[in-house]
Amino acid sequence: MSVVAYQDLIQGPLRSFMELSKQIGGDVLAQANLVLAAFQAQVRYLELTACQPKPPKAQDIQYLTPTSEQISAIQQYRESHRTSPFFNHLSAISESIPALGWVAVSPAPAPYVKEMNDAGQFYTNRVLKEWKEKDKKHVEWCRAWVHVLSELQAYVREYHTTGLVWAGKGSAVAPPPPPPGAMPPPPPALPDTDFANMAIDDRSALFAEINQGEGITNTLRKVTADMQTHKNPSLRQAPAPAPVRGGAGVAGGVHKPLPQPGAGALPDKPPVFMRDGKKWLIEYQKGNPDLVVENADMNNVVYMYRCRESALTVRGKVNGVVLDSCTKCAVVFDNLVSSIEFVNCQSVQMQVGRMLRL
Template sequence: MSVNGYQDLVQGPLRAYLQLSQQIGGDVATQANLVNAAFQAQSRYIQLAATKAKPSQAEEMQLLTPTSEQISAIQQYREKNRASQFFNHLSAISESIPALGWVAVAPAPAPYVKEMNDAGQFYTNRVLKDWKEKDKTHVEWCRAWVQLLSDLQAYVKQFHTTGLVWSGKGSAGAPPPPPPGGLPPPPPVLPDVDFSNLSLDDRSALFAEINRGEAITSSLRKVTPDMQTHKNPTLRQGPAPFKATSAAGHKPLPQPGAGQLDKPPVFTRDGKKWLIEYQKGNSNLVVENADMNNVVYMFRCRDSALTVRGKVNGVVLDSCTKCAVVFDNLVSSIEFVNCQSVQMQVLGKVPTVSIDKTDGCQIYLSPESLDVEIVSSKSSEMNVLIPKANGDYTEHAIPEQFKTVLNKPAGLTTTPVENKG
């Protein structure tokens, strides 16, 4: 039943998504082929689980390798094509494809799938905004992908409620060793204790001891000078304190803007893309003589400032810390992703500012950009500074907290909560 249910998922919602991806073509179709390979790898894994016993953890990780490699390939394809006109499409898949990792989640894999589906909808909403008036195929594409993950969640909830179910038949690798000595020994028999001589009144001895007053300390040992650590330093020489070591194979989660900067700095132009990477303490980064269809991509930079002269298509700051960017005009948007303590200033026109998984973002606007759209997600400490006639700025905080109430029968109503502190 589990295998047939997954095949229904592949033949139905997955096929619809693949067909729409082929209609759009380009990078979307290429990435869809990787998605199909990932689902096929998981299908083989589920078929194995239906015929084998649960393997050891090491064997399980080895069996999951084909699926995890496809997930990594999907995410890497998005990173390598940030200048693509379908970047939001690629990001929607890249952010939500980890949903296939439900096979390693217990005891609640279905909510995990939903969480990954929600993570990708930040980008599917952007696809809907950009394409709903241009091409309805993209709208259907978004619905097909969201529906595919929704159906995957329903499948997991039905067949693998508390985790991937293994049949318990056969073996996934070497046969398990027989249990030693047959059945486990029975628990030890409690010793016979005669409770008949005990009574609640025996606690009177405790109260009598307490009522002795100061005499209760008469039996305590006196601390002599040779027992005091400040007079006898050798008493302080004990074993080194315990330090917990991380388990083998577990790496700490990456922090926004983190990463080693031991790689050489990069400042180059690759076709329509300007690549500025691993710059540290450089406040004289300048992009000029760029074309209108160019994209400026700044990655893993620290304590640096970038100036973009002229009009370009877009600017992206990815995993940057304490960086600033000043630009004249943008055709589409400026994006901040996984950044910390960043600033931007527009001298001309910018239509959209996108902030995703960023802590600390200062947005200085020009008089021509007061109609800008600011889209934020999973971010904090965001401020918009609006110019005044005297050349000063008025600062406004972007809400980070929201209140949602049930609005019958329409559904939910969400409003920002103003910070008055």
């Protein structure tokens, strides 16, 4: 029954999204085809869960690999098309497609889907702002994608309320709906992760962690009722707990790193400092306090992406500055025509030399 409902989601909301993607074409359609492949991979996985008990972890990871590979392809497409005129479209999908990782979340996967949907709406709002007066198809496209994930959330809430349901006596969780107060704590336990404060890029690492193998269970521990905000309202008033630092800590507040070297950490890619038309790209800089943008024009935008422990000075007057997924960074600028934005950043600072329009 749950597989049929998932197929209805593909034939209904997702099909409408695909039709709008075809009308826009280009990079939007290319990435949308990868999205369709990801949903098709997941429905094949659900067909397995509907006809067999939960297999050993190694076998389950093998079953999940096709979906994981499609998610990675979607995100890589965005990274390799950063100069695309549809970059915000690509980002909206890339940031929210980890919603398909709900199969690895328990005991409440539906809220996780919603959180991924909300993450993508940061970029769909940008698309709406840019295109609402130019082409209404882009407005419809945004609404269609948000609707796909909303329907996915509703599906998960109805058929997999407390986690992915397997057939037979070996299922990992009780079938929904759970009787209040009667259901034993469902194994496996929820990972010790603060989803509310997790950076978006770390959310997208969900399937990458699945592919680590059986060692991933070393970082799991039980989440008790007093640690859950919906059961302990006092937690909502308290400040967010500081992330525990480890030798290979993960950006974005993941509590514990996996034992594998570099698992979930920011990718150690070559640093980038270049001018691409009207955009200055400063990416993957680490421990560099002497970054300077000079000879910029008023219509230029400075984009700083996934930098750590670095400082940027922007001399002259530019249109705007964006810091995206940066940690422990600072930016100093003389004059801005438009605005400065901080997206998914931690411990960042700014200093205005002359003028910032409010």
